[in-house]
Amino acid sequence: MKSSGTRREIPGTPVFDGRAAQLGYPLNAMCYSFNEAANREAFRADEEAYMERFGLTEAQRDAVRRRDVLGMIAEGGNVYYLAKLAGIFGLNVQDLGSMQTGLPVEDFKAALLAHGVTERRIAA
């Protein structure tokens, strides 16, 4: 695909653009289906069959099998949809942050808490 501009790279930051959306479509479609509880149950019951049903690429299936969040994103996964899959695995966004940064989850949380900012203004 020819593009007129240079793709902007932002370190450590996936930009979910048309290329990613096209690549990630089956994986994201599967995750979108998890809005329904029955589909979450079907995935839990047989992950391989469920991934087959949505036609995930082999690389996407492998990333899901390994619970590899960065791998799923590299294969076009979008975090808003992946969050629904993460919920099935019992993972919250701090867990996802830990898995992607390589920091232990307690350290990831501590880094957030370290900002420790509260600033309040109320008009007289």
Added chain:
Amino acid sequence: MSAIVGGIFTSHVPGIGHAIARGLQRDPYWKPFFDGFAPVHEFLAREKPDVAVVFYNDHGLNFFLDKMPTFAIGAAPEYRHEDEGWGLSGFKPFRGAPELSWHIIEQVVRDEFDPVTCQSMLVDHGLAVPFELCWPDVDAWPVRVVPISINTVQHPLPSPKRCFALGRSVGRALDSWAGDERIVVLGTGGLSHQLDGTRAGHINVDYDRFCLRNLAQDPEALLQHDTLDIVELAGSQGVEILNWIAARGTLGGPVRELASNYHVPISNTATATVLLEHRQAVAA
């Protein structure tokens, strides 16, 4: 004659919904965020708006990548929240204001925007969490709603300038609405946060302070960055500030900041709540 009474800008993190469900408003972790709503509650009790026009983003409840509108305007008599995949549910249904929705649609198309119009639409935590924050402990929402969804999911996203201009156009529609409703505008999401990539956990207090310093009196300062600049500054989900920028655009008359609360962190997010009072622009 209708009146825009003000703007409410707030984060919409799903965890806030869970905290409300578990009654954690006074818990030391959550209290500094929830305390920011006391002035909002006083304002809403005083101003008693009838309608809320809400700029937010859908996170994969109503819209999927099969059809992803840049701007979508709800025109339904009722909107519902449903399971988003991780069990957050139980939000009360939302009454629509379809006549006002169509009036807004007429105006923005006249102003050369091309929105998707939705007579059936689910609304997610991006709208429901701010409603719970603004109107806690009510049996039914005291306002009707016009939801306006902005794509912050799939790039290319609309530019900050375009979002501000959309807000200006919606503001013109509200100014020309013949009804006597009192209208409050909400912009939800942000501030800086990033859930994905090796930079997950990114927070930029300086950029957030810049937004909070300028939102009331110089909102066009926020338009100097393009969308990807904002992704770099505020994180890949911090770009939800686009919803704030659009909502601020609706307030065409003089505004005064009544309250601002900035608290880091809630979940992975730098949270903020801002209340702006609005007076109608006087025609020259």
